Amino acid sequence: MIELQKVSKYYGQKAAVVDLSFKIEEGEIFGLIGTSGCGKTTTLKMINRLVTPSSGHILINGEDINSQPSETLRRHIGYVIQNVGLFPHYTVQQNIATVPRLLQWDDQRISERTQQLLRMVGLEPETFARRAPDELSGGQQQRVGLARALAADPPIILMDEPFGALDPITKQQVRGEVKQLLKNIQKTIVLVTHDVGEAFDMCDRLCLLDQGKVQQVGTPRELLFNPQNDFVDSFFKSNRLQLEMMSITTGDILEILQSSADTPRSFSEGFEGNGPRAAANDSFFSVFQDAKPEAHSYVIYDKEDQPVASVTSEQLLSGFYRVRHKLKEKQG
C-alpha cells in the first residue's frame, strides 16, 4: 500500500537516507528501527511530505504522493509525534477536531466524533473535552494526540516515538491500550521507535536501518533468527533473550510439545485443567511476565478462543528452549 522506490535524501553532501526500497502492506504495523541518526524520522516525514526526497518515488496505493497537494495528502495520513504537539490554546475537543474542521464537517458530526474518540482512548468526554492540554498528564496528552490523528479516520497513521516522553509504567500501560485499539481499527501504521522491545511488541514487520541504508526488512522473528548480516545480528545482542521470548508464542510451544513424548494433556481427551489462561498467540514473554509463582499449569486457548490443552510451567519453559533451539538450527 505504501511503497518506497529507491528513495534518497541528502542534506547538502550528507546522506540522511540512501536508496530505500520497501513496501508496507495495508493493515500492518510496520516499524522503523535503528541507531540514533540512521534516518528513521526522515523516512517517516517523507511519507507525508514534510520532507522532500532528493530522489526516488513514494507511492500510496500505486499513486505517487506528489500527484496531489500536500494538504490533501496529509488529511489522509494521521501523524502522532513525541511530546504530542497539541495546540496549547485549543481545548482537547478543539485539538481533536482540527482535521474534521478543515474537512468542513458540521458541528454535530464533529461533536459526536470527538466524544466517540475520547471514549475510545479511555478519556471521559465530560471530564476532559473542555480542558486545555496543560491540564492533562503526559499519558493523557498522548491519548489526545492519538485521538486527533484518528479523527478523520485516515487509512494511514505515522507515529514517531509516540510513547517516548512517557515514564516506563505509563508507557507500558498506554502502549498496551494503543496496541489493543489499533488491533480493532485496522489501519496501516508506520511506527518509529528506538525501543526494540516496543518494536517487537507492536509491529508485524520491521525495517532496520543503519546509516541511512536498509539492513533488513522482515518480521521481528526473521530479523532475530535469520539476520541477513552481522549488523542485524549484533543490533539485537544486548536484549536477545527477552526478544526471543517476545517472538515465540505459546502456540509455537504447544506445537513442539505436541510433537514430542512429553505431550501436554489435551482437552479433546476430555481433560479439563485449570490455571491462568494463555492465548496461542500470546508471546511466551507476556505469559512468563505475568506468571504467578503459585501457577503450576496454564490453559492454552486457540484462535477461536477454545481451550486446547493444559501445560505445566516446566513444559512451557522447556518448550520455549526447544522452539528457540529449532529456530536457531534453521538459521545455522
Ligand SMILES: Nc1ncnc2c1ncn2[C@@H]1O[C@H](COP(=O)(O)OP(=O)(O)OP(=O)(O)O)[C@@H](O)[C@H]1O
Ligand atoms: N533538517 C536537517 N538538516 C540537516 N541534517 C539533517 C536534518 N534532519 C536530519 N538530518 C540528519 O539526517 C540524519 C538522519 O536524521 P533522522 O532524524 O532521520 O534520524 P533518526 O534515525 O530519526 O534519529 P533519532 O533516533 O536520533 O531521532 C542525521 O544525521 C541528521 O543529523
